[in-house]
Structures are given as C-alpha cells and as structure tokens.
Amino acid sequence: MSICFPKLVEAAILTSLLAYSPMELRIRNITKTYANGVKALSNVNLTIPAGMYGLLGPNGAGKSTLMRTLATLQEPDEGTITLGNLDVLNQKAEVRQTLGYLPQEFGVYPKVSAEELLDYFAVLKGITRRALRREVVESLLRQTNLWEVRRQRLGGYSGGMRQRFGVAVALLGNPKLLIVDEPTAGLDPAERVRFLNLLSELGESSVVILSTHIVADVSELCTHMAIINQGKILLEADPLRAVASLQGKIWRKLIDKHALASQSAEHKIISAKLLSGRTLVHAYSPENPGGGFEPVEPDLEDVYFSTMTGHYAPAQQQPEREEANV
Numbered sequence: 001m002s003i004c005f006p007k008l009v010e011a012a013i014l015t016s017l018l019a020y021s022p023m024e025l026r027i028r029n030i031t032k033t034y035a036n037g038v039k040a041l042s043n044v045n046l047t048i049p050a051g052m053y054g055l056l057g058p059n060g061a062g063k064s065t066l067m068r069t070l071a072t073l074q075e076p077d078e079g080t081i082t083l084g085n086l087d088v089l090n091q092k093a094e095v096r097q098t099l100g101y102l103p104q105e106f107g108v109y110p111k112v113s114a115e116e117l118l119d120y121f122a123v124l125k126g127i128t129r130r131a132l133r134r135e136v137v138e139s140l141l142r143q144t145n146l147w148e149v150r151r152q153r154l155g156g157y158s159g160g161m162r163q164r165f166g167v168a169v170a171l172l173g174n175p176k177l178l179i180v181d182e183p184t185a186g187l188d189p190a191e192r193v194r195f196l197n198l199l200s201e202l203g204e205s206s207v208v209i210l211s212t213h214i215v216a217d218v219s220e221l222c223t224h225m226a227i228i229n230q231g232k233i234l235l236e237a238d239p240l241r242a243v244a245s246l247q248g249k250i251w252r253k254l255i256d257k258h259a260l261a262s263q264s265a266e267h268k269i270i271s272a273k274l275l276s277g278r279t280l281v282h283a284y285s286p287e288n289p290g291g292g293f294e295p296v297e298p299d300l301e302d303v304y305f306s307t308m309t310g311h312y313a314p315a316q317q318q319p320e321r322e323e324a325n326v
C-alpha cells in the first residue's frame with residue numbers, strides 16, 4: 001500500500017528533512033601556528049557524527065591543540081567549527097553550556113571528597129536546585145563507580161579513580177559534546193579497562209571525541225576515527241572498513257634485529273617490534289613480497305602504521321567535502 005501526500009505536504013516534508021541538522025561536529029579548514037612558529041594544525045577538516053570518535057596520533061601531532069580549540073579554550077588562526085546549529089568559535093557561552101571536557105591533566109582539591117567537589121561543580125554548571133543536584137550527583141557517582149568511595153578525600157584516589165571523577169565532572173549537565181584528551185595514559189591495565197567500559201556506556205546521542213596515541217583505545221571503542229600527524233589529518237575512516245581494506249596486504253617476518261636496515265631498504269616495513277629477543281616486522285605489499293614473509297590478518301595497528309609511514313592512502317582519505325552531506 002502506498003501513501004499519497006498532496007504535493008504541498010510532500011514539499012513541506014522534504015524541506016524539513018533537508019533543514020534537519022543532526023548533532024554533528026563540523027571542523028573546516030582549521031589552522032593554528034603558535035607564537036614560536038610551530039604549525040600545530042594545518043587545514044584540518046573533519047566531520048564528526050554522534051557516537052565515539054577516535055582521534056589517533058603520536059605525541060606532538062596536534063591533538064591537544066585541536067581538543068582545546070573545540071573546547072573553546074583557544075582560538076585557531078583560521079577556519080570554522082559548528083556543532084549542530086551552533087557556531088563554536090562565535091557562540092562560546094552556548095557551547096560551554098553543552099560541553100564536557102576532560103583534559104589530559106587536571107587538578108583536584110586533595111582535601112575535599114568527590115561528593116563535595118562534584119556538588120560544587122554542579123552549582124557552577126547551573127544546577128542550583130538542591131534536590132535535583134543531589135540526584136544528579138548520586139547518579140553520576142554511581143555511573144562512574146565512585147559511589148562507595150564518595151566520602152574519601154580526592155587526594156587519596158588512584159589515577160583511575162581520579163580519571164573517572166573527571167568523567168563525572170565532564171558529564172554534568174548532559175553535554176552534547178564530550179571531549180576526552182589522552183585519558184588512558186598513566187592508567188594501569190585494569191583501570192584502563194574500567195575507564196574504557198565507562199566511556200562505552202555513554203549516550204549515543206552525543207558527540208564523544210577520544211584523543212589518544214594508543215591504537216587499542218580506538219579499536220576497542222570507536223565507530224569512526226581519524227589519524228593526525230604533524231598537524232595534518234592523514235586518514236578519516238571507519239576502523240573496521242579501514243582494517244578490511246588492508247586484507248591481503250600485510251605480511252610478517254621474524255628477523256634478526258641487525259637485519260632491520262636491509263629489510264627496510266628492500267620492503268615497505270611499517271612496524272617492527274621485539275618478540276622473544278628477535279624482531280617481528282610487518283610489511284605493506286599488495287602482492288606477496290617473497291623473501292620469507294608470510295601473510296597476516298591486518299588489524300588497526302597495521303592501518304595506523306601503514307598510514308603513518310605513508311604506505312596506505314586509501315580513497316577514504318580526507319575527502320574535500322564542503323557541504324557534501326546535506
């Protein structure tokens with residue numbers, strides 16, 4: 001059975017669909033050079049949908065500069081950023097109302113308890129009604145698994161507990177944009193797993209950006225990702241599709257560590273790690289490279305290293321898509 005709309009209604013529906021702006025962060029042509037001449041961001045273009053988004057890159061790549069810019073804490077030299085209908089660079093107060101930001105390092109008042117400090121930040125966020133505030137604080141402390149230790153002083157918290165407290169603060173006021181900068185650096189493996197589980201439970205209606213230099217953080221959590229190096233976006237991709245597109249192109253071999261230089265001269269070596277005193281190398285090659293290499297199932301590390309070494313530049317790479325996704 002088909003439904004017939006009068007022409008005018010049809011036109012109205014079409015217009016409203018076209019005008020519908022999903023919660024999406026659009027970064028266009030963002031450039032930043034610091035006073036010392038370091039070009040930290042170079043013409044960055046990204047379209048970040050709701051859900052978990054991984055921004056992956058080595059130290060010094062420009063991740064924090066981009067995160068601080070998105071968090072309205074510093075100005076770019078050029079470019080525009082929109083979050084839904086908000087102009088991020090010109091409507092800072094409105095953006096801050098709906099922003100949660102967990103920076104790489106943040107101080108806590110060591111003598112205050114988690115419950116007291118969260119209550120205080122809730123007041124700052126504008127949650128002034130006491131009963132509502134009590135509810136919000138309790139719910140966040142439970143969500144971050146800090147309820148049992150809510151009365152302990154923050155100075156006695158472990159690194160992982162402090163990070164989870166940071167998430168509780170960042171989640172105050174149900175942000176539409178949550179920025180988490182290098183959250184797992186310095187956590188022990190158990191704390192890291194607990195922290196990633198917490199992030200994975202966050203709502204899918206918000207944009208959550210996780211900046212990290214740890215490939216596993218992205219492969220375990222994110223549905224979309226970008227790789228950044230020296231201020232430039234090298235790849236924007238869906239992690240699973242990027243891994244699938246390397247199928248049949250990654251090869252491995254155990255070599256003596258002294259042979260690394262000669263192997264690198266002969267093959268497109270993308271990574272080398274120690275394994276029981278020998279060196280395990282991965283090479284990129286669309287065909288069998290011979291020389292004793294055997295095929296290996298690619299993973300996101302292979303995507304990362306082949307992108308960083310310039311051997312992988314697929315079609316998903318930084319499309320020029322000004323206003324393409326209407």
Ligand code: ADP
Pocket residue numbers: 034035036038039040057058059060061062063064065066
């Ligand atoms: P990441 O977060 O990926 O480690 P950053 O954004 O912190 O990268 O840094 C990118 C580059 O900009 C680095 O070369 C860094 O040394 C430089 N940089 C960062 N902040 C400043 C600053 N305030 N002044 C000058 N240079 C800076």
